[in-house]
Amino acid sequence: xxxxxxxxxxxxxxxxxxxxxxxxxxxxxxxxxxxxxxxxxxxxxxxxxxxxxxxxxxxxxxxxxxxxxxxxxxxxxxxxxxxxxxxxxxxxxxxxxxxxxxxxxxxxxxxxxxxxxxxxxxxxxxxxxxxxxxxxxxxxxxxxxxxxxxxxxxxxxxxxxxxxxxxxxxxxxxxxxxxxxxxxxxxxxxxxxxxxxxxxxxxxxxxxxxxxxxxxxxxxxxxxxxxxxxxxxxxxxxxxxxxxxxxxxxxxxxxxxxxxxxxxxxxxxxxxxxxxxxxxxxxxxxxxxxxxxxxxxxxxxxxxxxxxxxxxxxxxxxxxxxxxxxxxxxxxxxxxxxxxxxxxxxxxxxxxxxxxxxxxxxxxxxxxxxxxxxxxxxxxxxxxxxxxxxxxxxxxxxxxxxxxxxxxxxxxxxxxxxxxxxxxxxxxxxxxxxxxxxxxxxxxxxxxxxxxxxxxxxxxxxxxxxxxxxxxxxxxxxxxxxxxxxxxxxxxxxxxxxxxxxxxxxxxxxxxxxxxxxxxxxxxxxxxxxxxxxxxxxxxxxxxxxxxxxxxxxxxxxxxxxxxxxxxxxxxxxx
RNA sequence: CGGGGCGUAGCGCAGCCUGGUAGCGCGCUUGCUUUGGGAGCAAGAUGUCGAGUGUUCAAAUCACUCCGCCCCGACCA
Numbered sequence: 001x002x003x004x005x006x007x008x009x010x011x012x013x014x015x016x017x018x019x020x021x022x023x024x025x026x027x028x029x030x031x032x033x034x035x036x037x038x039x040x041x042x043x044x045x046x047x048x049x050x051x052x053x054x055x056x057x058x059x060x061x062x063x064x065x066x067x068x069x070x071x072x073x074x075x076x077x078x079x080x081x082x083x084x085x086x087x088x089x090x091x092x093x094x095x096x097x098x099x100x101x102x103x104x105x106x107x108x109x110x111x112x113x114x115x116x117x118x119x120x121x122x123x124x125x126x127x128x129x130x131x132x133x134x135x136x137x138x139x140x141x142x143x144x145x146x147x148x149x150x151x152x153x154x155x156x157x158x159x160x161x162x163x164x165x166x167x168x169x170x171x172x173x174x175x176x177x178x179x180x181x182x183x184x185x186x187x188x189x190x191x192x193x194x195x196x197x198x199x200x201x202x203x204x205x206x207x208x209x210x211x212x213x214x215x216x217x218x219x220x221x222x223x224x225x226x227x228x229x230x231x232x233x234x235x236x237x238x239x240x241x242x243x244x245x246x247x248x249x250x251x252x253x254x255x256x257x258x259x260x261x262x263x264x265x266x267x268x269x270x271x272x273x274x275x276x277x278x279x280x281x282x283x284x285x286x287x288x289x290x291x292x293x294x295x296x297x298x299x300x301x302x303x304x305x306x307x308x309x310x311x312x313x314x315x316x317x318x319x320x321x322x323x324x325x326x327x328x329x330x331x332x333x334x335x336x337x338x339x340x341x342x343x344x345x346x347x348x349x350x351x352x353x354x355x356x357x358x359x360x361x362x363x364x365x366x367x368x369x370x371x372x373x374x375x376x377x378x379x380x381x382x383x384x385x386x387x388x389x390x391x392x393x394x395x396x397x398x399x400x401x402x403x404x405x406x407x408x409x410x411x412x413x414x415x416x417x418x419x420x421x422x423x424x425x426x427x428x429x430x431x432x433x434x435x436x437x438x439x440x441x442x443x444x445x446x447x448x449x450x451x452x453x454x455x456x457x458x459x460x461x462x463x464x465x466x467x468x469x470x471x472x473x474x475x476x477x478x479x480x481x482x483x484x485x486x487x488x489x490x491x492x493x494x495x496x497x498x499x500x501x502x503x504x505x506x507x508x509x510x511x512x513x514x515x516x517x518x519x520x521x522x523x524x525x526x527x528x529x530x531x532x533x534x535x536x537x538x539x540x541x542x543x544x545x546x547x548x549x550x551x552x553x554x555x556x557x558x559x560x561x562x563x564x565x566x567x568x569x570x571x572x573x574x575x
Numbered sequence: 576c577g578g579g580g581c582g583u584a585g586c587g588c589a590g591c592c593u594g595g596u597a598g599c600g601c602g603c604u605u606g607c608u609u610u611g612g613g614a615g616c617a618a619g620a621u622g623u624c625g626a627g628u629g630u631u632c633a634a635a636u637c638a639c640u641c642c643g644c645c646c647c648g649a650c651c652a
Contacts, residue, residue: 012601012613013587017645037644092651109652143576143650151651207652317649410652442652460612478611513612520612531611541611 001471003506007044010518020216022453023148025462029522038145038153040446045522048470049449050156054135056187056467057158057443064180066131066160071113073137077103079112083421088314094141106139111418111440114161118436119424125165128426128436129173133160135445149446150406151218156445163419163436165428170437174206174413177441181210181409184443189465189569190452193403195221196231197410198305206413210443211405212451219407222387226398233402234305236387237394244352252355252369254338259366263333265298268366272357275299279357280350280370282335284324284342287313291327291342293335294384295358297349301386307345310382334359336367343379346372351381406451407444414438462523463546466569473562474504474524478512478531488555489530492540495559501566520545525569526562 009030018024026032031046042050058068077095080086085093086105094106107113114132122130135158145152162173178194185192190212197209209232211221223230231237262271269276279298284291285307292311296302308316321332327342328335336358337344350356355369372378393400418424419436428434449468456463466472473496477489486507493505504524506515519527529541539552542561553561 009585011586016581016587019646034644090651111652140651144646144648146646412652440652476611481610511610511612511614513610513614516612518613529611533611 001504003504003508006504008522009043010521018148020147020150020450020454021457022150022216022450025453025457025521026148026450029462032149034148038142040149040152040154045470046449049464049468050445052468052470053188053445053448054156054158057135057184057445060180060184060187061133061158061160063183064131064176066133066162066180069114069117069132069134071107071110071117071134071136073107073139074104075107075110075113077105079116079422080105083112083115083418085112092140092142094139107136108138108140109440109442110134110136110159111161111414111438112422115418115422115424115438118161118163119419119422122163122424122426122436124426125428125434129162129164129169131160131162131173131176133158133441147216147218148450150450152446155447158443158445160441162439162441163424164439165426165434165437167437170413170415170439174411174439177411177439178208181411181441181443185210185212185408185448187467188448188452189456189467190408190448191455192408193221193223193230193405195223195405196229196235198232198235198309208411209407210409210411212408212448212455213403214406214451214454215404216454217404217406217451219405221403221405222400223403224393224396224398224400227393227396229393229395233387234303238348238383238385238387238391239394239397240383241348241351246352246354248374250354251371251374254370254375255368256360256362256365257368258364260364262364262366268357269298272366272368274357278353278355280337280353282337282359284319284327284335285316286319286323287311287316291319291323292345293327293337293340293342294345294347295337295350295378296347296385297353300347300349300388302347302384303386306382306384310345310380310384328359328361330359330361330363334361334363334365336361336370337376337378338367338370340376344376345380345382345384346378347384348382349385406447406454408448408451409441409443411441412439414440456523460517461521464523464525466525466566469502469523469525471502471504471524472566473501473526473528474506474519475528475530476506476512476515476519478529480507480509482532485530485532485535488535488540492528492530492555492558496562499559499563501562526565528558528562 011028014024015027018027030043032040032042034040077086093108096104098104137154138157139154142153164170164173192210192212194208194210197207220233222233222236259268259271262268265276265279265281268279276298281296281298283294283302285294294302294307304316324332354371358367358370360367389402391400415437416435419438424436425433426436452468453462456465475489475493477485480486493503496503525545527543534541534552538555540555540558541552543550
């Protein structure tokens with residue numbers, strides 16, 4: 001395409017409201033514009049990248065045996081009431097009424113719609129398994145949209161849903177999708193890693209997130225340096241420690257001490273001159289309205305997701321001051337397990353501790369020399385804490401590393417959560433009615449593009465990997481007023497285009513510097529510079545965006561060279 | 576929803592404290608020069624100063640209300 005005919009508004013200034021690099025560059029490169037909070041328009045250049053990604057996804061999904069459908073974005077309340085999510089999904093679900101006063105929502109995801117579709121038309125095991133996907137706009141009324149298209153309210157997503165006759169089939173469907181996702185992100189040229197993840201409120205026992213590695217990522221993960229274990233930080237397990245023998249002879253008499261105004265671990269630690277490791281933190285949680293005490297070593301953090309999952313609670317949050325006062329008889333900061341009337345959950349980190357410090361359930365008092373068994377009893381002993389960098393791999397005991405990433409894909413085993421609630425059943429060979437086993441698989445489209453930028457940029461702008469690049473080549477005539485230069489550039493443009501390459505011809509009457517800057521900013525992988533001096537030698541210059549490498553080629557050979565590079569870089573096997 | 580910040584030309588910002596006829600840089604338009612890494616000179620155009628109400632002879636500036644946006648937190652298939 002001729003640059004002069006493109007709607008490609010590039011900018012020099014960094015927009016003041018963009019903090020992450022992908023957001024800044026997408027705006028500067030003329031890919032996106034914000035309409036209002038959490039809503040973005042894609043301009044031609046940005047939309048080309050989106051379509052590139054979608055095409056890769058389509059190819060791999062089709063290859064994996066999935067079929068593309070297109071479901072409505074507006075969904076009736078009844079469907080969500082059936083699944084129970086009309087109540088549970090919360091404020092992220094944008095609800096509204098039509099003229100007949102019927103209730104609807106904008107689809108944040110499509111389990112309900114797909115399950116409704118499938119249950120009506122799939123009746124027998126002969127029609128299973130089935131995997132249906134779509135690429136569709138979702139709407140989630142995010143509390144706080146940020147980072148440009150990375151976390152916005154309206155966004156494109158590829159979502160797939162599998163239906164199987166049994167667990168074994170569902171497992172196979174899951175594995176297929178897992179493999180397809182690996183192919184997709186590898187083909188995009190991204191550095192990524194699948195990690196074990198919590199399945200959250202969508203349900204299901206088993207899930208993996210696909211993380212694109214990036215320092216700016218919103219998610220933290222850990223991975224083992226020895227084996228293949230990798231997990232989202234909120235899921236990452238802590239191995240159960242071996243319990244050393246505790247000699248009851250070591251137990252010292254329980255002591256109550258006055259600790260005025262010492263509420264936090266730091267304050268208590270400083271006041272009593274004991275290490276945080278010798279203090280036990282007692283946190284009161286509200287799990288669906290019931291209070292629980294969670295005990296953890298003073299220097300560790302509680303992982304609320306683990307607590308919630310352990311208790312099977314729908315909602316879990318730290319108790320309010322009021323609830324703490326009611327359950328412990330003391331204000332926040334003085335809770336402890338001794339004589340408490342609620343269930344006590346003990347984290348692994350406390351198991352070896354003796355003669356530790358806890359709150360006394362009495363304002364301005366703590367207890368010293370507290371011991372498990374003698375001074376209080378526990379209801380549960382499990383892993384409730386956030387992994388720390390001291391921890392070893394729960395699988396092999398190897399050293400663990402922390403990293404940050406952007407969640408671009410998530411594969412879930414849903415089981416029968418939706419098929420049961422919404423009666424998606426089939427008849428098996430014996431004429432028995434059975435519930436379908438489901439899986440669901442999502443990829444955030446815009447987010448993946450943004451993640452691609454987070455991983456591929458330099459001080460001059462975006463550095464697209466070939467498979468995502470909006471155009472593969474840009475031809476830059478140095479001076480449009482020189483007839484020979486323009487004629488050569490134009491011919492080259494027509495030749496490259498005819499050979500099937502995606503090419504921009506920068507025919508603008510701009511100074512060379514401006515064109516170079518724009519070409520770099522929008523990240524076109526290959527640039528051919530046509531200038532008078534080289535042309536007189538029958539040569540043009542090829543510049544590789546990624547490496548900055550600069551080489552002269554005879555005019556006759558450049559097309560072939562370009563073709564070769566593009567084909568090579570589109571081939572995933574090179575990776 | 577809690578805390579903080581911002582709203583002035585397409586973009587980035589100054590002016591506000593201490594009220595007195597709206598400014599800078601980039602971009603844009605026109606002309607001349609220039610032409611291999613965001614050119615130079617000259618001449619221009621562009622604003623309901625987020626909205627409303629109030630105080631005042633006079634409000635971008637002070638007060639109140641509302642709206643929008645951003646950041647931190649809470650929240651999040």
